[in-house]
Amino acid sequence: MRWVVPEAEHMAEGTLGCQGCGGALSMRLVLKELGKDTVAVLPACCWSIIDGPWPVHALDIPVLHTAFETAAVVATGVKAAKEIQGKDTTVVAWAGDGGTFDIGLQALSGAAERNEDIVFICYDNEAYMNTGIQRSSSTPTGTWTTTTPDQRPEARPKKDIMGIIAAHRIPYAATATAAYPEDLERKVRAAMAIKGGMRFLHLLSVCPPGWKMEADQAIEVMRRAVRTKVFPLYEIRNGREYTITRWPDDLPLEDYFSLQGRFKTLLEDEAMLELVRGNVEERWQILLDRHQRSHPELAGAE
Amino acid sequence: MSGLEHVDDYPEIPVSLASTSTILKTGAWRSVRPIFANRMAPCSAGCPAGVRIPAYIDDIKEGRLEAAYATVTARNPFPRITGRVCPHMCEDNCNLAITTGEESISIRSIERWLGDAGMDLPDPAADAETGKRIAVVGSGPAGMAAAYYLRRTGHEVTVFDQRPQPGGILRYGIPEYRLPSEVVDEEIARLESMEINFHNNVALGRDFTLDDLEAAYAAVFIATGAGQEKLTGIDGEGLLESGLDFLEAANRGTATLPGPRCAVVGGGNVAMDVARVLRRLGADVSVLYRRTANEMPAIAEEYEHAVADGVHFHWLVLPRTIKKDGAQLRVTVEEMWLGEPDESGRLRPEPTGVTCEMHFDGVFSAIGETADTGVFPPRLRNDDGWLDLGEDGETVDQMVFAGGDLATGPATVIEAIVAGRRAARAIDEQLGFSAVWPAEEPLEVVPPKDINLTYMPHHDRSDDHAAAGATAPASFAEETDTLSEAEILEEIDRCLSCGHCNNCGTCFVFCPDGAIIWDDGPRIDHEFCKGCGICVAECPGHVMVLVNERDVSHA
Structure with missing residues (x-):
């Protein structure tokens, strides 16, 4: 394999994910690296459905379905319990954009401020998809x-x-x-x-029905989001060091x-x-500026 | 107090323990189905022999040298030879070059490396002896290929040739700097090691007749080539030297220069070879051609190398008379202009009536070669004097076949190999051995629009012929070097593998449903595949296609 x-x-x-x-x-790709010694905490989101109805589920790790606003705090509690058990299990809060940007933001901010030992992953499909876009x-x-129908499309910028x-x-x-699996x-x-x-990982995740597009272009559209600077790929260490990857x-x-x-209307x-x-x-210029200030040794070179 | 004072008092949480795969057969959602299609790469389609190029390239990449060599020799037994002299029609079809303007994959360089690397590999053992004796007349590429495949079937094969050593045009036509005689020797030795018999210094029509062969052998394949220069029609024809004879003398080491200034009449591959050999012998060489570079039938690369060698080209001139002028030859040429296209599609040269004179020490004719069919019985010939042949080279005599330049006039080595292989197959079919040949259903060719350019290469082409002719010609030593294994692997990395799965893993990585199982390679699990089509859209070489479920579920 290449x-x-x-x-x-x-x-x-x-799984019950759409085409x-x-x-x-x-x-699927994230779990390949996280491995089996992982617990996932899922607030209400598409993955509440995708994982399958009782009595089946799709992942070979334990999954806790929790209330919409609680992913980060439940993950915090699970991690505390694992610590008491003396286990080094990775605890992941896996939330959609609703459970991260909107409804889950308070618990997320609290866990981040306390610097809890969890991995919070937001798979972002840019709307409440499974309730009807x-x-x-x-x-x-x-x-x-x-x-935000065609007569009045979304006016505010993405948070x-x-x-x-x-x-x-x-x-x-x-x-x-x-779309960039190795990255x-x-x-x-x-x-x-x-x-x-x-x-914290922020993953742009295509939703073919919600984005109103052909399913086979799912990878291509995410790739184009990166190529067009709509969704730049970068990392931030300690809240200060920015690196465009x-x-x-x-x-x-x-x-x-x-x-x-x-x-279409846009x-x-x-x-x-x-x-x-x-x-x-x-946004790109701000990111670029932070990248360059974080890497003075690269000044002049892109 | 709620009454839930102890952990044990909490209600039981429902737990899912079984996998979704036990009950959710999501394959039922599908209306279209991805399949691995049996399609042909455009390079393979462009190869006269149809060699499965992406397949052997993949074998090389994975270190399966024997498999790679077997893939090539299934259709072309002599990659060492074609890897040096083939005009590589395959590369003209490369989807990468067509869609991006990038340079095509240097397939010939890879083929040559494989030929050299595989020269010590054992050839596939011949099938059980059939007891059939077959005669092959002519030991050029067509005869060698026919002998190779007929021997693989298990026949006893004897190859007759009028010259002292086998190889035909490969040994006595193509100059040493393009194809060293050592390579020809080694390829003949391979054939000898397969127990193919060679009888040299015997000529059809002189030492034996076709009827003699038909009486003694179960089948006969004739591939005696096109060994005569056509007459030029120039007044003073007798003062011209034959280009082919000169090349043979050069290959035997007996060629001499008529003087320091020479001319070659013609614009084909023999003309280029004669001009470049003359340069190597130290002459100042002019090619006289009645059309322009655009219409020349020579391989473009050979023309470029001739220019790099310092050969002068005089376009739109047609020699009319040649006369002796002291020790020199005085050539009167008429200037031409280009008129309407002729039946070949090339612009036709028309006379202008304007003449001029040029002086040379020797003038060589290379305007085209033809076959001497006088040695064959009249029943085999048509009204034009050529052999009357069917598609597979069959003649009026059921067990006599012919092919190669003898049938087509001067063509490429690979086309001669194809003719030899095709005749071998036809002979096997006549003798009842068609089962040893693979079925060949026509395959759809992967069109350029289908490949996924996301995966196009980002480094430059490596080509073993890139440097040829760049320095002053002094030597007859081979002018190009086989690339190194590292260079070949880098070049292979550029190939998108159109129509051939090379286990790149792209479909596996991007399947959102985990419905592509990796078992040393991809396998589609149609029980769960939802038919999103991502694998088909992402596949770099478009090996996969979507078919309508309606068309396959009831099939």
Whole structure:
């Protein structure tokens, strides 16, 4: 095999993910590195469904289904119990954007501020997908959802969750996507290597039904999100040191939007497109500036 | 107090212990199904022999040298030879080059490396002796290929040739710097080690007749080549030297220069070979061609090497008369212009009436070669004097076949090999041995739009011929070197493996359902595959295709 990705599987076949589900793929790839000595805590999210109905479930690790707002705090409790048992089990809170950006933010902020010894992973499909594609604070400007219909697409920019997390000065935070599996696996390993503190991974995870697109383009669309700077891949150590891990190229934004029906009106609205372009470029420049200040030795070289 | 004062008082939490795979057969969701399709790479389709190029490239990458060599020799027994002299039609079809403008994979360099690396590998043992005796007349590439495959079937094969050593055009035509005689010797030795018999210095029509062979052998394959230069029609024809004869003398080491200034008339591969050999003997060489570089039939690479060797090219000139002028030859040439396309699609040279004179010490004709069919019985010939042949080289005599340049006029080595293999197959079919040949159903070719350029290579091509002709020609030593194994592996890394699964693992990595099982390679678990199509869209060489479930579930 050409890919440096472990062959071992910890996710069974027969999950209830939709065709081309980025959330299912993200879980499958992340677990390959996390391994069997892991407990996952799932608040309400697509994965509450994907994992299967009682009495079956898809993962070969223990999974706790919990209330929407509690992923980080339940994970904290599980980790405390494991510590009392003298076990070094990895405890993962695995939440969607609703359970991270919106409903789970308080518990997440508390756990991050206390620097709890857990890994919080947000698989972000940019809306409340399994309840019927309602907007979340992760939904980007110009997006169609059922609560931001074509007549009034999402007006606000996507919440800067990585900025919020960085402000807590936790040891490790990173963005990743299953379209770059080796980068993703490396970041999971980096998170595993840091013990005794909070680790946060923000995974862009395609949702073909919610993004209104062909399932077979699932990988391509995530790849284009990275290439167009819509979703840059980077890591932040101790809330301060920024490192860009995959450089975007000059692919135009439209090439990302045009694969997805949820951006149909955006593509027809030049003024809003200009606004979005400005947002993407501004965020990229801020990231680039932080990357360069974190790596003075690389000054002048990209 | 709630009454839940002790841990034991908490209600039991429902726990799922069985795997989703026990009851959720998500394959039932599917309307389309990914399958590994048996498709052909465009390079293989471009190869006259149809060699399965991505398959042997994959074998090399995985270190399976014997398998790689067997894949090639199933269709072309002589990769050491074609790896040096083939114009590589395969590379013109490379999907990577067509879609991106990147340089194609240097397939010939890889083939040559494999040929050299595999020269000591044992050839597949011949099948059990059949007791059939077969005669092959002519030991060039067509005869060698026919002998090779007929021997593999288990026949007793004898190859006759009029020259002192076997090899035909490979030994006596192609110059040493392109194809060293040592390589030809070693390939003949391979055939001898397979117990193929060679009878040299015997000629059809002189030492035996076709009827003699038909009486003594179960089947006969004739591949005596196109060994005569065509007449040029120039007034003073007798003062011209034959390009082919000159190349033979050069290969025997007996060629002499007529003088320091020479001309070659023609624009084909023989013309390029003659010009480049003359340069190596120290002459100042001019090629006189009646059209321009665009219309020349020579392999483009050979033309480029000739230019690099310092050969002068005079375009749009047609020699009309040659006269002796003291020790020199005075050539009167007429200037031409290009008119409408002719039946070959090339622009036709038209006379202008303007002439000029040039002086040379020797002038060589290389305007095209033809076969001497006079030695064959009239029943085998058509009205034009050529042999009257069917698609597989069959003649009016049921057990006599012919092929190679004798049938087609001057063509490439690989086309001669194909003709020899095809005749061997036809002979086996006549003799009742068709079972040893693989069935060949036509396969769909992977079109350029299907490949996934995300996985295109990001490093430059390695080509063993890149440096040829770049320095002043002084020597007849082979002008190119076989690349190193490291260079070959790097070059192989550029190949997207169109239509051939090389176990890259892309489908496995990206399956959101874990429905591609990795067992030293990918296997689709259709019980759970939901038919999202990611594997098909991501597959670099588009080995996989989606088929409608309706069409396969009831099949």
